[in-house]
Amino acid sequence: MKSTPWGTQGLDASVEGLGAMGMSAFYGARDDEESTATLNRALDLGVSMIDTAEIYGPFLNEQLIGRAIGSRRDEYALATKFSREVDDDGTVGPPNGGAAYARKALERSLRNLNMETIDLYYLHRVDPNTPIEETVDAMAEFVKEGKVRYLGLSEAAPETIRKAHAVHPITAVQTEYSLFERSPEVNGVLDTTRELGIEFVAYSPLGRGVLTGAIASADELDADDFRRFxxxxASDNLTANLTVVDKVRALAGAKGVTPGQLALAWVLHQEGVVTIPGTKRRTYLEENVAAVDVVLTDDDLAALEEAAPVGVAAGERYPEAGMQQVNL
Structure with missing residues (x-):
């Protein structure tokens, strides 16, 4: 695994981290034993950024990480997030970027993770009812106290990023980005992070699994897998999207790699971009990690651009309510 500076404030981590969300939430049945093995295998392979959030469970994912790799704390950087107001019983409410809730969420995450310091603390979604300056000012206090090392934002618009960065340096901005989701190239987010020296962290770089070529129908997914919605x-959209996957599969076959590895290599080839593919299984983890060694030629990049140009995906990436919470 290769490492790189994440942003310009001093954080160093692997170019490919591990998104732990699916181990505890949104992607069907849990298997804590396999997830524990996957987390430890990731560290063995040199993956040094583990990404979670309080809402994954809620709390279950942070607790799992604390149990699974808490004894190996010096081997990785830990990123977690807060945004939606979550009661201690797990009831999820609206976004809350206020200082009081930020404090409550931080202290609870530290307890759940059984850690004294969080390396990278994200605002998971921008609260439209709280000025971003107020939220980041509260988060900056955590840095002064030594409870947080670096700050990040997720799904924030360019102007929001600039306002936040003026209050306290932002180390990372996390947004969905893949061959299927290239909106950061056109909405100004990538240009903004590059200009300000902020690391762009691509989540869902495999198009929520579609780009691996392993999903042919939503009916194959667990009943509680959020991708069903x-x-x-959706049927017609997935059919159209799978035609793009077929093109990626053909290009991958010609290079002797899997479609997922080719898709990850494309993301990693982009300037100022790192990624956090999610998985809860060691086999997929090892496949993903091998993508860092895939070399793309100019011809490869041109072929991928032809196969998956900006806007190629059919359907929005979230239902309407979810789309109202991104790029704020």
């Missing part, structure tokens, strides 16, 4: 997995 994703517009891109």
């Amino acid at each position: 994703s517009p891109r997995f």
Whole structure:
């Protein structure tokens, strides 16, 4: 695994982290034993950024990480997030970027993770009812106290990023980005992070699994898998999207790699971008990690651009309510 500076404030981590969300939430049945093995295998392979959030469970994912790799704390950087107001019983409410809730969420995450310091603390979604300056000012206090090392934002618009960065340096901005989701190239987010020296962290770089070529129908997914309700997995949209996957599969075959590895290599080839593919299984983890060694030629990049140009995906990436919470 290769490492790189994440942003310009001093954080160093692997170019490919591990998104732990699916181990505890949104992607069907849990298997804590396999997830524990996957987390430890990731560290063995040199993956040094583990990404979670209090809402994954809620709390279950942070607790799992604390149990699974808490004894190996010096081997990785830990990123977690807060945004939606979550009661201690797990009831999820609206976004809350206020200082009081930020404090409550931080202290609870530290307890759940059984850690003294969080390396990278994200605002998971921008609260439209709280000025971003107020939220970041509260988060900056955590840095002064030594409870947080670096700050991040998720799904924030360019102007929001600039306002936040003026209050306290932002180390990372996390947004969905893949061959299927290239909106950061056109909405100014990538240009903004590059200009300000902020690391762009691509989540869902495999198009929520579609780009691996392993999903042919939403009916194959667990009954409680949120992708069943994703517009891109709706029948007609998925059929259209799978035609793009077929093109990626053909290009991958010609290079002797898997479609997922080719898709990850494309993301990693982009300037100022790292990624956090999610998985809860060691086999997929090892496949993903091998993508860092895939070299793309100019011809490869041109072929991928032809196969998956900006806007190629059919359907929005979230249902309407979810789309109202991104790029704020």
